[in-house]
Amino acid sequence: MAAKRGAWRTRFGFYLLAIGSACGLGNLWRFPYVVGENGGGAFILLYVFMALAIGAPMLIAELMLGKNTRKSVMVATQQMAQKSNTGFKWAGRLAVILTIVVFSYYAVISGWVLHFMTQFFVSLFSDYESASSKTNLAALMGNGWLQLMLASAHILITVVVVVKGVQEGLERWISYMMPLFAALVIVLLVKSFSLPSTPEVVRFLFYPDFSKLTMSSLNHALGHVFFTLSLGFGTMVTYGSYMRDEDHVPTAGFRVALVDSLISLVAVMMIFPVAFQASNVPLTDPALMFEVLPRYLLGIHGGTLFGLAFFVCLYMAALNASIGLLEVVVSNFVDTKKNIGRVRATWYSGLVALLLAILPALSSSVLKAVRVGGRSLIESLDSLLINWFLPLVALAILLAFYKGTSEKEKEVSFIDKDKFVSYSMYPHWIFVLKWVAPAIIGLGFVLQVLSLF
């Protein structure tokens, strides 16, 4: 890794990177259609509750695992398994496998962002008619090879950044762009909230109709919490390993979870009024954001330039998250296969990701006919990874940490003498890690299995 263990000079550095990894396509692209799939308000309530009650405590645990061991996820879970004499050493290995597969399809979606970014740029120089044909999603969806090319370009960019070892600088630089992104999102939020569809949207998003929840909703909420907080991948373990001794992990974990959840809420409030206005867009479509935003942006005054700035920022956020994903794979590769060398490990990982990206990239064109349970390949892959696999891996990492860390170590790492709140929260945190999180993840899993019948 580029940074040295405990190398961040300021606490701010940690926040920039951890929030940068958490906030990405998951918030803007994935969350809206998952909310659409699960019927709106009731799911949002369930999601926010899970993010703060389960996600934040588990994020604290992963950061602490990294900070206490100063190792990446595979070695850290191995150490924990040895200490507790349990079989959780495979947790880290599963996390790394999951990470490379997720990186490959994250690259396909990042490729979509790259496409709209370049199309908005070209549209600056053309009239409305040809601009709207360029920013048309159907053209991209019908062209699998274009999607594969764009995904390859994204993987190449990520690999080059990591090979050159400039990711730390780049990630910081990207983080400095994020206030601009926040400003654009707020402008868009205000604009879209003044559309006539707003009352309907407010009812949909904030009036909880619990009958809309399905047997799978709990796991959809949990899976998305883990995905968006980058839990179960090893990224947060790595970031924890760079924290300074004096940094207070619970405060950091809670803040990251809070900011990330707020951003997801802003994203749905920004996208749904436009989607409701368009009326013909299925809210459950994974392409929802790409379907509604470009068309809307082109229709407003100065929208092309705005759209370009928006997609540049979104691409930077996607790149930031991708660097985090690739870093996990490479650092674990190097940690366990010492003779391979970082550069070669990075190129190999990029190549594997590229091969894995073929299926999702072609899923809406050449492989359109391949459907699993009525869903396209990319939707099925997303669901399999995020709703089924990710909660289990996140739970395995949690258990490895819980069993391999003594009561005393947990207490010392959690409680800060100067923060009264840390005394009172400690027993709750332990209770959640020991009972609530495993029980809820188990329940979500059982309900999801039952929903198959």
Ligand code: PFF
């Ligand atoms: N949390 C990111 C998002 O919401 O887009 C996705 C992600 C990035 C997951 C990095 C895992 C990771 F290591």
